[in-house]
Amino acid sequence: MTNALENKRILIVGGGRGIGAHIARRATDGGADVVVATRGGEGPRLDVLDEASIASAAQEIGPLDHVVTTASAHHDVxxxxxxxxxxxxxxxAKVTGALLLAKHFAPQVRPGGSFLLFSGVVGWKPAPGTIVKGIANGALEYVAAHLAVELAPIRVNAIAPGIIDSGTWDRLGEERKHALLESAADGGLVGRHGTLDDIADAALWLLGAGYVSGEVIHVDGGARHR
Ligand SMILES: NC(=O)c1ccc[n+]([C@@H]2O[C@H](COP(=O)([O-])OP(=O)(O)OC[C@H]3O[C@@H](n4cnc5c(N)ncnc54)[C@H](OP(=O)(O)O)[C@@H]3O)[C@@H](O)[C@H]2O)c1
Incomplete structure (x- = not known):
């Protein structure tokens, strides 16, 4: 973690599990003051599909430096x-949610702060059964660029992960998950699927990268180029 995040207050929406939880752990280990918001559990309640919950979480949480959202709702058919x-x-979860988080939290973001959104490689690799996620991820790239202009000088960036063994694929069952991770390793340029640390490394760097805004960083082992 860069020193740029020491003592910074970081809200992580979707931080209860998966990639969000790992970024929360890594940021906390690095000295950040992390607030995890979830739809249910400890910490402030925040459901990105429910604007009232976003507004009241913003009031409850108060001033902060960075807002990260990993919220995603799956409809892979x-x-x-x-x-x-x-x-x-x-x-x-991905597009309107990011806009409403910007609406309610931007007024509380301190100078030098940022939003970090999550897209995904499927936006650039159309495949049967992934159309909803693919298009939502594609739209998120435009959300990052447009919000970066509208909220400037607050920075807005996105990460587009490749296939990461984050726990989310457990829903496929062991056999199909294994096949997915194998094909992700074959389908990239670096011969493996992604890890939680691959994404956390990029996320913590981007939060502290004061001269980067409106960008989507692809952390996908080069899968987009195959
Ligand atoms: N893992 C991968 O291979 C991969 C690949 C490409 C892109 N990504 C993207 O990376 C991000 C994180 O993915 P992940 O692997 O950690 O798992 P995920 O299953 O996509 O995680 C979804 C997260 O979003 C939260 N969430 C869902 N609906 C929400 C709502 N309405 N309001 C607030 N939070 C909500 C979930 O919280 P609950 O615990 O409340 O359900 C969970 O923490 C997602 O945007 C995903 O699309 C992941």
């Missing part, structure tokens, strides 16, 4: 099986 409400929620 082919077009023939699309469900309206799940599609809207997937965009709500």
């Amino acid at each position: 082919p077009v023939a099986d699309l469900e309206h409400d799940k599609t809207i929620d997937a965009f709500g």
Whole structure:
């Protein structure tokens, strides 16, 4: 962790598990004051699909330096099986959610602060059954660029991870998860799937990178280029 984050106050939405929880651990180890907000559990309650919860969490949390959101709602089905409400929620978690977090938290971000959003490699690698996540991830790239302009000088950036063994793929069952991680290793340029530390390293760097704004950093082992 760079010294730039020592004693900085960092809100992590979705920090209860997976990539968000790992960034929270790494930032805390590095001396940051981390606030984890989740839909249920310890800490402030924040559901990005519920604007009132965002507004009240902003009041409860007060001034801070950085806001990270990993919120994501999965609807990984082919077009023939699309469900309206799940599609809207997937965009709500990634796209509208990021906008509403900006609306309610930007006024509380201290000078030098930033937002860090999460996209994903599938936005750049269309495949059957991933259309909702892919398009939401693609839209997030524009969210980062537009918010960076509108909120300036607050910085806004995004990370687009490749396939990371974050716990989220456990929902596939052991066999399908193993196959996914193997194909991710084969489908990239560096011969392995990603780790939580790959993403946390990039996240902590970006939070402290005071001359970077409106960018999407691809941490995907080069998978986009295959
Ligand atoms: N893991 C990968 O291979 C991978 C690849 C590409 C991109 N990404 C992106 O990286 C980010 C983190 O992924 P992940 O692997 O840690 O797992 P994930 O399953 O995508 O994590 C989702 C997180 O979002 C939270 N969340 C869901 N809906 C929410 C809502 N309405 N309001 C607030 N929080 C909400 C969940 O909290 P609860 O505990 O409350 O459910 C959980 O902490 C996501 O944006 C994901 O799309 C991940």
